[in-house]
Amino acid sequence: LVPAETFGAFLATGLADLAQRPVWLTSVAAVGARTSALEGQIARVSIDQPDVCAIIVGANDVTHRVRPSDSVRALRDAVTALQAAGTDVVVGTCPDLGTVRPIAPPLRQVARAWSRRLAAAQAIAVIEAGGRVVSLGTILGAEFAATQSDLFGPDRFHPSPAGYRACAAGMLPSVASAVGVAVDGDEQQYEPLRGEGVLSLPRAAALAADSTGTEVSSADLITGARSPRGRWALLRHRRRPVIPPVGEVETELVAAELIAEVPESPGG
Numbered sequence: 715l716v717p718a719e720t721f722g723a724f725l726a727t728g729l730a731d732l733a734q735r736p737v738w739l740t741s742v743a744a745v746g747a748r749t750s751a752l753e754g755q756i757a758r759v760s761i762d763q764p765d766v767c768a769i770i771v772g773a774n775d776v777t778h779r780v781r782p783s784d785s786v787r788a789l790r791d792a793v794t795a796l797q798a799a800g801t802d803v804v805v806g807t808c809p810d811l812g813t814v815r816p817i818a819p820p821l822r823q824v825a826r827a828w829s830r831r832l833a834a835a836q837a838i839a840v841i842e843a844g845g846r847v848v849s850l851g852t853i854l855g856a857e858f859a860a861t862q863s864d865l866f867g868p869d870r871f872h873p874s875p876a877g878y879r880a881c882a883a884g885m886l887p888s889v890a891s892a893v894g895v896a897v898d899g900d901e902q903q904y905e906p907l908r909g910e911g912v913l914s915l916p917r918a919a920a921l922a923a924d925s926t927g928t929e930v931s932s933a934d935l936i937t938g939a940r941s942p943r944g945r946w947a948l949l950r951h952r953r954r955p956v957i958p959p960v961g962e963v964e965t966e967l968v969a970a971e972l973i974a975e976v977p978e979s980p981g982g
Contacts (some may be wrong), residue, residue, distance in 0.1 A: 719875035724882035728957035732886075733895045740764065745939060748774045748802055749785045752792035757843055760799060766892045767801050770850065772808025772836060776828050779851035785844060786839045787834060793843035802892040803845035806885050807923070809835035826841050830923045841947055844932070846892065849969045851926035857961045879957055887952035888929045897955050910950045918947035 717723055726868035740762050742755040749771050759767070769792070775785040775797035791804045810833075813827025830851075837847045881977065887897050912933045913921070922928040 719771065719824075719878065721873075721878040721882050722768075724888060724957050726881045727959075728882060728886045728955065729890055729893075729895065732890050732897060733893075733954060738762075743770075746774055747771070748778060749788040750780075753790060753795075756792055756795055762802050763799070766889055767796050767803050768806070768889050769803065770806035770809075770881065770885075772829065772832050773811060775932050776808060776811055782828075782835055786835045787807060787912055790839040791838055793840050793845045797844040803840070803843075804885060804888045804892055805836060805840045805845055805847045806850045806881060807836045807847050809850045812852075832919045834919040834923040835920060835921055836913055841919075841932050841945060843928060846888055846929060846931035847922065848888050849922040849928045849930075850881060851923065853880055853884050853926050881910055881956050883954045884927050886957065888931075888953060891952070897953060897965060910948075912946050912948055914949040915945040918949045921949060921960060925951075927954065940953055 717794045720741065720743075722741040726737045730737040740759050742758045744751070747755070752769070752771065752824065756767075763963040769789075771789065773780075786962050792804065794801045804811065808829045810826055812822050833849060833851070837849075840847045840938070890897055907924075915930075921931045929950045929952055930947050931950075933946040
């Protein structure tokens with residue numbers, strides 16, 4: 715895997731194409747990283763004062779049996795620190811590990827339950843800390859069953875370049891929205907007929923965990939109140955733009971500093 719075929723490169727390319735302006739990418743992602751690594755990673759990029767930070771994390775916490783409470787606490791602290799520094803945060807929640815072939819039944823069913831439970835808990839923590847989340851769910855599995863073999867790398871666990879592109883496409887509309895860049899065909903107002911709307915945060919988090927590509931963000935500014943069970947949340951199904959090949963976007967629109975010595979994975 716080369717830098718141009720990583721999640722960050724695809725995301726920056728898509729954002730530059732939508733905004734038609736330069737995008738500077740700094741990546742500190744690393745294969746095998748768990749949520750506990752976010753504190754150190756944030757310290758490494760904070761000097762750049764990024765406008766938005768895209769995080770995909772959780773899979774390695776599940777495979778290493780990290781307690782969900784510890785994983786979620788570390789994520790909440792990371793998002794809180796970034797938001798306090800003026801950086802908007804978009805988190806891709808833990809992917810559904812039940813779609814990973816090397817994990818055989820019955821562990822596959824256990825991994826699916828754990829990863830979905832963690833994804834819902836991540837959503838609640840991120841929204842409460844001021845960020846927004848996108849459910850990655852089965853973005854590398856059932857949704858792409860016809861081409862699943864193309865979306866995973868040789869180890870059948872980490873994504874291939876096509877898999878990273880799929881993850882980037884799923885998160886791009888939310889990242890673009892966070893920095894004020896419009897996506898064609900993506901309405902500014904939520905559409906109830908598409909299953910979008912304002913729900914209690916726990917309900918929205920649970921629904922998002924079962925619906926790949928769903929965005930959840932705080933709706934308190936819309937409602938001006940808190941739900942009986944806590945914070946209100948806005949659930950949306952944003953349209954995914956097509957990300958052009960990295961080489962087809964004008965070179966000056968994408969500058970990258972890949973700090974990590976190894977490419978990123980959905981686990982970190």
